[in-house]
Amino acid sequence: MAAGRKLDGxxxxxxxxxxxxxxxxxxxxxxxxxxxxxxxxxxxxxLGVMGEAHRLTDAERAPVIDAVVAAAGDDLTVTVGASAESxxxxxxxxxxxxxxxxxxxxxxPAKMAKPNPxxxxxxxxxxxxxxxxxxxxxxxxxxxxxxxxxxxxxxxxAELPDAxxxxxxxxxxxxxxxxxxxxxxxxxxxxxxxxxxxxFEELRRGAxxxxxxxxxxxxxxxxxxYITDGDIERARSIFYKWIPLIRYENSAGISLAIRKEIMxxxxxxxxxxxxxxxxxxxxxxxxxxxxxxxxxxxxxSNL
Numbered sequence: 001m002a003a004g005r006k007l008d009g010x011x012x013x014x015x016x017x018x019x020x021x022x023x024x025x026x027x028x029x030x031x032x033x034x035x036x037x038x039x040x041x042x043x044x045x046x047l048g049v050m051g052e053a054h055r056l057t058d059a060e061r062a063p064v065i066d067a068v069v070a071a072a073g074d075d076l077t078v079t080v081g082a083s084a085e086s087x088x089x090x091x092x093x094x095x096x097x098x099x100x101x102x103x104x105x106x107x108x109p110a111k112m113a114k115p116n117p118x119x120x121x122x123x124x125x126x127x128x129x130x131x132x133x134x135x136x137x138x139x140x141x142x143x144x145x146x147x148x149x150x151x152x153x154x155x156x157x158a159e160l161p162d163a164x165x166x167x168x169x170x171x172x173x174x175x176x177x178x179x180x181x182x183x184x185x186x187x188x189x190x191x192x193x194x195x196x197x198x199x200f201e202e203l204r205r206g207a208x209x210x211x212x213x214x215x216x217x218x219x220x221x222x223x224x225x226y227i228t229d230g231d232i233e234r235a236r237s238i239f240y241k242w243i244p245l246i247r248y249e250n251s252a253g254i255s256l257a258i259r260k261e262i263m264x265x266x267x268x269x270x271x272x273x274x275x276x277x278x279x280x281x282x283x284x285x286x287x288x289x290x291x292x293x294x295x296x297x298x299x300x301s302n303l
Contacts, residue, residue, distance in 0.1 A: 005077055007104065007134070007165060007189060009042030010220045013213035015260055016051045016064060017269040024060055026067040028269045033071035035268050039217040042209065043077030044068060048106060049143055050213045050256055053081050055275040062096065069101040077103035079136055079211065085110045087126030094130040105131060106167060106211075108138035109146035117152055128160040136165040136191070136211070139176075150176065154183035167211050169193040174201040181206045195250035196220050200239040203227045214246060215262035222303035238303060241296075248292055257281045258289060265293075 012035065017028035036044050046068045047053040047061060056064070065080055072078045080097035082105040084090040090107065097105050109115070110123050127135055137156055141147045147170070156163045166188055170176055177190055192202035192210040199210050199220060209224055219242045226235035249258050257280050260272040274280060281289075 005042075005103065007042060007077060007079070007136075007191075008208040010039075010209050010217060010224050011043045011045050011077070011079060011191070011211040012036035012039070012041045012217045013045045013048055013050045013193075013211055014068065015213060015256060015263065015269070016047075016053075016056065016275075017260075018271055018273045018275065020271060020273075022273065022275065024056075024064060025270060026063055029064070029067040030071045031268050032263070033068060033076065035266070036217060037076060040221050041076065041217055043079060043103065044072060045079040045081065045106060045211050047081035048138075048211075049081075049140070050259070051081060052256070052275050052278065053083070055278065061093075062100070065097060065100045065102065079104040079106050081106045081108075081138075082127070083108040083110075083138070087123055090123065091126050091130035094127050098131065098133055102133060104134040104136055104165070106136040106138050108140050109144045109148070111144055112146065115146045120146065120148070120152070121156070124156055124160060124163065128162055131162050133162065134164045135160065135162045136167050137163055138167045138169070140167075140169045140193075142169070150179040150183040153180055153188070157184050157188045163188075165189040165191065167191045167193055168202075168207075171198075173198050174205045177202055177205040177207055195255060196246050197243075197250050199223055200227075200236060203235075204232075213256075213259055214249060215259050215266060215268075216242065216245070216298070216300060218300040218303055244292060245296060248289065251285075254279055254281050254285065258285070261286065261289060262293075 014032050017025040019025040069078050080102040082093035094105050139148050189208045192207050193212045196212050196214045223235045257274050263269050264272050
């Protein structure tokens with residue numbers, strides 16, 4: 001496993017593929033992880049929000065982690081979503097991910113009726129007690145209802161040795177990246193998300209990559225590469241060329257279903273199914289997506 005590696009770069013956020021009977025299609029993880037490898041991603045992320053972790057049973061988690069770790073081998077990092085609604089459950093999920101060979105764990109705040117910093121800090125401290133691998137703090141208030149200010153994030157990073165990374169999905173993300181960089185002295189690795197919609201700006205503000213599931217990860221890898229190499233104009237031109245599809249794929253409420261449509265078209269999965277009550281897309285949306293994709297040059301060979 002790619003343990004101990006730096007995580008800088010693009011991480012392909014994996015959906016959980018289902019077969020025609022609604023069961024997890026573990027075989028498709030080989031193709032999905034292979035797509036990340038072919039795109040030169042740093043790693044993959046499984047059991048996040050896009051992976052419908054909240055729609056899976058506890059018994060379904062282990063086969064998913066095992067399939068992804070096996071497919072990733074030694075050349076891709078594996079970040080496992082371990083978010084839970086109690087410190088005890090969180091610690092158990094962290095331990096399960098570690099024992100299965102994860103490189104890092106990603107943890108969002110627990111939902112709380114009255115969020116408060118001491119309770120939130122204790123939640124992450126429970127993960128620190130259990131972990132021997134890096135923690136990616138997930139800042140996703142749209143899903144959790146918990147807002148973390150830069151000073152609190154900096155405290156987690158300073159006081160919990162393994163809270164080395166942040167997945168920042170609290171828009172406007174470029175501006176918050178600047179504030180977190182200032183609060184942490186630039187020592188915390190920051191990833192963007194949100195479908196890559198602000199990747200160009202995030203990288204220029206100091207992000208070290210992104211963790212997202214845009215169905216053309218090659219595009220995000222190229223943008224990261226050119227910005228890292230100092231070729232800002234080339235990165236900008238690629239970003240602006242692909243932003244129409246990034247924008248449409250990122251449609252609120254149905255982004256996962258759209259993403260799965262594209263992934264099936266690319267041969268990554270065998271179905272487009274999402275697990276209810278997540279909504280599928282309708283025929284009009286599918287027609288709009290096809291029209292958009294037909295209007296674009298989708299050739300990734302010249303990136």
